[in-house]
Amino acid sequence: MKRASLPVAWLLTAIVVALPQHASAQAYPTKPVRLIVPDATGGSPDQLGRLLAQKLSDSLGQQVVVDNRPGAAGVLAADVAAKSPPDGYTLLMTTTSIYAILPNLKKNLPYDHARDFVPISRIATAYNVLVVNTSLSAKSVPELVQLAKDKPGQLNYASAGVGSPAHLAGEMLNLLAGTKVTHVPYKGAGPGLLDVIAGNAQIMITSPIAAGPHMTTGRVRALATTGPERNPGLPDLPTIGESVPGYEISQTWGIAAPVGTPAPIIKRLSDEIMKAMQQPDVKERVAATGAVPVGDSPEAFATFITRERQRLGEVISRTGIVLND
Numbered sequence: 001m002k003r004a005s006l007p008v009a010w011l012l013t014a015i016v017v018a019l020p021q022h023a024s025a026q027a028y029p030t031k032p033v034r035l036i037v038p039d040a041t042g043g044s045p046d047q048l049g050r051l052l053a054q055k056l057s058d059s060l061g062q063q064v065v066v067d068n069r070p071g072a073a074g075v076l077a078a079d080v081a082a083k084s085p086p087d088g089y090t091l092l093m094t095t096t097s098i099y100a101i102l103p104n105l106k107k108n109l110p111y112d113h114a115r116d117f118v119p120i121s122r123i124a125t126a127y128n129v130l131v132v133n134t135s136l137s138a139k140s141v142p143e144l145v146q147l148a149k150d151k152p153g154q155l156n157y158a159s160a161g162v163g164s165p166a167h168l169a170g171e172m173l174n175l176l177a178g179t180k181v182t183h184v185p186y187k188g189a190g191p192g193l194l195d196v197i198a199g200n201a202q203i204m205i206t207s208p209i210a211a212g213p214h215m216t217t218g219r220v221r222a223l224a225t226t227g228p229e230r231n232p233g234l235p236d237l238p239t240i241g242e243s244v245p246g247y248e249i250s251q252t253w254g255i256a257a258p259v260g261t262p263a264p265i266i267k268r269l270s271d272e273i274m275k276a277m278q279q280p281d282v283k284e285r286v287a288a289t290g291a292v293p294v295g296d297s298p299e300a301f302a303t304f305i306t307r308e309r310q311r312l313g314e315v316i317s318r319t320g321i322v323l324n325d
Helices: 002-027 044-060 072-082 096-105 141-150 165-177 189-198 208-216 263-277 280-287 298-319
Strands: 033-037 064-068 090-095 117-126 129-133 156-159 182-185 203-206 220-225 251-258
Touching: 033 044, 033 072, 044 064, 044 090, 044 117, 044 251, 044 263, 044 280, 072 090, 072 096, 072 117, 072 251, 090 096, 090 117, 096 165, 096 251, 096 298, 117 263, 117 298, 129 141, 129 189, 129 208, 141 220, 156 165, 156 189, 165 182, 165 203, 165 298, 189 203, 189 208, 189 220, 203 208, 208 220, 251 263, 251 298, 263 280, 263 298
Parallel strands: 033 064, 033 090, 156 182, 156 203
Antiparallel strands: 090 251, 117 251, 129 203, 129 220
16 A cells, blocks of 8 residues: 555655746746846847847736846846846846857857756847948959958958957958958947048948938948848848858847746746737837847757857857957
8 A cells, every 4th residue: 555655755756846836837937037148128129138038027917027127238137137136137138249259259248048047038139231431343242352352461350359240240251252452440330430431440240220320411322231131121231141142140139047947937037028029010120120030949049049159159269369368
């Protein structure tokens, strides 16, 4: 009799152990949720974060509050999130810089994205645009590549700073196209674009939101976009990869939570985010920021993060990019 009762006892024990987590997941959330955004108010990441926060507030029945933590390319935001309780009430908008670039550039980060966070879902990705000064003779990427090869080291490309996605985008082009275009870092995309317009730098790879007004007025010439496929907002522009095989780089934003957050809560949030990103008004508003809505599973986002960290890490290693602390 005792032997027969043991499996039943084990089953009852397992049920009792599982009950608190199941109950908490069913009740979640019972108070406001904080979404930490590594950007100042008004920027594209902030716009995406506030849009998602509004939709999650509606579907979760609790307010999702945006907590802006700009600075240090996202390090400050990631550090706060990593040290928060893993209870589902603190979420992080994680970025290409946070999960893929900085881990390959800085040895002493206060967070380890692979160890400290659980991916929940991608929310959006942006394919940037390659623009040049209008006095440049190149009217296409092949012509630009040939011009750069004819004048090694004489052309400059601007970026929003050392280690920024725009910096990696330029070095990836040098690496895959076999060119030697000189990097000139600026404190943000705006000053860099102004110098491209002025002719102090000839090339820049930046967001279509930043470059769009200058493209419309003809102050810069757009040659291509950077994604694996054409940017839906700029369908007439080819991708760089169409003429430089293997070229692909984008800025991608997603949501992550501190490691240890209960799996049922992670799934609930992922499901709600995927539904939110498919709503027509969300698609329209995301497109207005120059991005494309995504929404995917934690497993798919985790696979994407690993691939991007390895891929961009190779670019950093092969080009010798160094971040001065």
